[in-house]
Amino acid sequence: MSRIPDYAHNLSLKMSQVMDGIGINEKIVMKRRKAMLLNESILTLTQQLRGNDVNMFNFGSQIEGTTTLGLQSDTDCVISMNTYNVIQDWSEWEYGKRNLLMIQDENVSPGYCLLQELRDDAPLPEVVEVNDHSYRDRMGRILLKNTIFNSVGNNELLRHGPAHSQQDVPGVNDNDFVPAFPSRLYPVKASHWLCQHREEHWPTNDMIQYCRNMRCFVVGVGKTGSVNEILEWRISTSFAERFLMFTLNITQIRCYVLMKMILKTFISQRFPDSISSFICKTVLLHCISFTRSDSWNENTHFICLSFCLSTLYNCVQNEYCPHFVITQNNLLSGRISPESKPLILETLRYVIESYGRALLEIECDNFGICLQSSLNGFIQINEHVIPTRIAGLLLNNTALFMNESFKSFLHEMKDLSPRIATQKLLTIIANHHNENTKANRLITRHLCSSIGSILASLNIYQQDHLTYKKALSFLSLGLDSDVASGKLKLASVFYCTGDIERTEHILKNIEECYDLSVVEPVCTCYVFKMSPRRDGFDRLCYESNEECTLLKYITALCVCFIRCEINCCPFELQHEMFRSTQEDLAYRSEDDEWMDMAVVDSLPYLYFMQYKIYSHLGKQDDKQRALSNIARTIDNEPNLGHKETALNLLGQCMEEENNLGNAFKCYARSLQIRRRNNSAKFHICKLLNKLINN
Template structure:
């Protein structure tokens, strides 16, 4: 095959087919982008609706660009920036009440980097007094400069690498790379020249450049490898502009970038070293696109485009120079390589180019080499065993929808954390703030609203109901309106809250009807439990659920997911007394063993949907004197706790099962449930109280 006259075109087409099969196609690229942009928007709306104005984050990198595969194992790049800071290029950009920094670029700073001089928040003049902490230093000119060691982010278990903090995802989770940044008021002067630069391909377009110039840039805390003052320098980041460029690549350009990263990982950085970075490969690709006609970037020319990029990367290595695409004075390779490294990398790239495609056969990532051999008829079909394109498509679509659902759960938890200590009036204000996104012209914001709003409607309605139940044991009409508005949050959690409200007022018939309908939904569709209260691996997914993800839209997916049911203390009168103990699970000693941000839910009553459904049935059938149905509900509750591996709050389910056993006058079985609960979670568990109470009862009986 490699001796055929048109083999490069044939190789390009087969290579494009392979990349299509492993998910590098327009549909999956758009799905990845949509997923992460929606996640970013959900968090923006969450902050807005809760009045949080300290931090904002953006998602960058391969995951949000759609330029990765499962085998590349790309992390998620988060850029967090403080809204209370302002980096200015001149005094006209100073902002009152903010922590202002003046960007300084002179003969002492490396191109593409700057110093930050601290200015006062009450007037546009520099601080003259030393702030008195390790994050600032006074230079010879008397200026107070901020060190790049300053960071407003500190996550448990994170490892700092330059400006970022790496957080390992653990089994079933994607690693995260979190960068703390300071936002700039305007487009950097050092990048002005790029706006007027024009390449052969007339790319980027003027529209892209106008958008880039309108976006903010950032500074991140890291100095150049060749800097005289490495701890004082801050790198100027044009991440938003770069994301715009990547989102405007065609599918061949995206595939070329994916191949560059596979070659990088397979041949240049096989041990995980980061001498040549994927950002350098991205930069080389952007220059190649800028300096060629757009017509060459097509599927039957993929291999030629890849070779061109490798030649450019090789040239950069030989010259020890890879200019930042937007800020050209910034040499990305400055101080990065030893002479030995350069020689070794040069040799590898040269051999890869000279082998004219054979090197692709040695790439094991996503079985690319083996798949290519099959496509080129170098081995018979069936010689290798790997996932089909259909299976890969199902996996990627399912992963995308689970991420959307999980992020919805995370945002809901953040909103509840804000509302936990607030009154009903404040809850209503949060609802009103969220409602402003309902008619927003921004499609992503409207989509995010539809995911988040039902949960907040239900919480507010349940809070109103709790207040009225506490006063006269009735549910107000307004509360029912809000509870009804939230019923489509998912297949079960909001319906179960409404059933719990009716149960709390003694309206057993209405509660039973809702539970019966909800249970029917469970048996009619493939349902997946979703909960972001604490980090557990991605849930086990059935084939039926995967097919739903491929066939249905993202909004329809909430009809196939069951979120955990969360009651904050403002809803306590809507919570069965057996579940109210969960709101008081923690002793003072227990609280020491909680994560400050992640474990806020431990002050609420939280339970998985299906165990709660069967528990409510058990209680309601007891009141209705339907003893056979009551025992069936108890059997279902016991069975689901035993067999369902996707339960996230198993300790709570065991606690309510134990109380059912107490009601059945089976203290030994109840004690067993509580002990099993403690095996799930030794601390911050209401089982400790239940055991004490049960043993006290047993001793009193003796």
């Protein structure tokens, strides 16, 4: 890498410029990592609050920041089953846990292990009869089969190898949920890597020492073609790999991204199961470990990429690519057929010997076109457009994760009495009140709004002043959950208790804070195709470094009322809790639990509440403005998740205006959006009865 051709310097700078423009720069890489780490915390906290002893960890390109919009990388989420304890020595055995002894001998594939079941009441081998997910070997050991995870998951988690995938959800990256058992110590096979002494080169001694204290996992998949394939468990050192990727500089990251683009352009379609992106990552890590860190910079970008591709070529030629941590594991073993090998080598040789011309053929993210334009001297206009779009996508995904987490708790409470629901929610918060994490603060705000609303509903029913004071206290804690939904919950309570003045004050405050050019609606009740986000939303996401703070200013979650909140839910909205006839129930799925709640998007609900308040106060101009705003929002806001509910509310306002013809049109439009499980049927019947009687 010491001799740099004359053309390589200019080409390297142009490559770096293009990569910067498609979002591979320090700022977006850090935003990706922060967002994915926060989503990881939200997932973990949600599971733990629900009583599941698991941790959720994100691995792969999304959290590393080594992907682009065009690469469409999925997210590997490991579900660490903490009730299990994988040990390598009997001294690590723990009472009360399902202890599994890791076995690595000459009969087990490198990078894999067997798991022997142990007793949970004493450090002794398990001797009970085997079942469908265990096997007694010739030595009498009861070994756990990796098929134990086959039954994990539900309808939305599709079986895909050892993972359970959540796919084709608009606006959200595909997720592979991988159940795994944790191990506190690294396997013996990794001891050589952990004992390396590297004074100058990467990874440094401090990095290796840090990795030594990390956990690893065993994943339920065996070596393909192994005689013990159903009994083998793959050893995953994802934590160490993630940490090492976090230490790379931007040029090293760009080399990896370009390797994946080259793989997608020239190899993956013709030879889909030959070279994986993980193999490219491993090659990169080996290349970095062979060189000085200061060799990787913008001036040498092309040379560094060529070095990686040449190393990959040698690996394919020798059919040998050692795992970076567990070096005995050859990642290319059995992956490349004799027929495809010469063709793959020819393709790689073409890319390497093209002196950069092959890069112009990369269609992913229009890299080739952009590189050609840059080499020809054309200046890229609006170079921050794609990074800005990525920043908006990341924050929007975080809002979706948070909203889905909150909704999962409401689903569990929807059929409970007010007292039991309140007690459960209070218990959930109390169990983690000492965790001052961003995820905990975000989720707790929403839970506090629901607790306050449930207590207020109970107060309205019982006329208990003490309960009402507690309700207001909890509602105040949830005001900053987002720009509108928490405040709308409080406004609903004031409205239903007859406090018109304070209701009007809160609604004015919400309208002032709700910037129509910036705020994005957020709904996770069901899957629907979302339109592009507002430019103002994406721009603020790109400019801000405080994403969690930004959530409460530019996102608007839908407002949810479960049935035990019915007394602080306006009468017109209460019909949504009973939207399904007996016939409709047959057309509902497991994902339709939200239909037993009253759910409405924040913006149309804001205008509906204004209409009711101004009607009560006799402010005709303001009332008509609110009515027009509801209709305008329904027609112009593309990302409403509950447009049919907004139409039902508008129809009832039209009935109040004695405009029965337009009321009927609203209900008819509502039914066009959702034919079944829609309270518009009830409203139409009521309206027809009114017309007949008149």
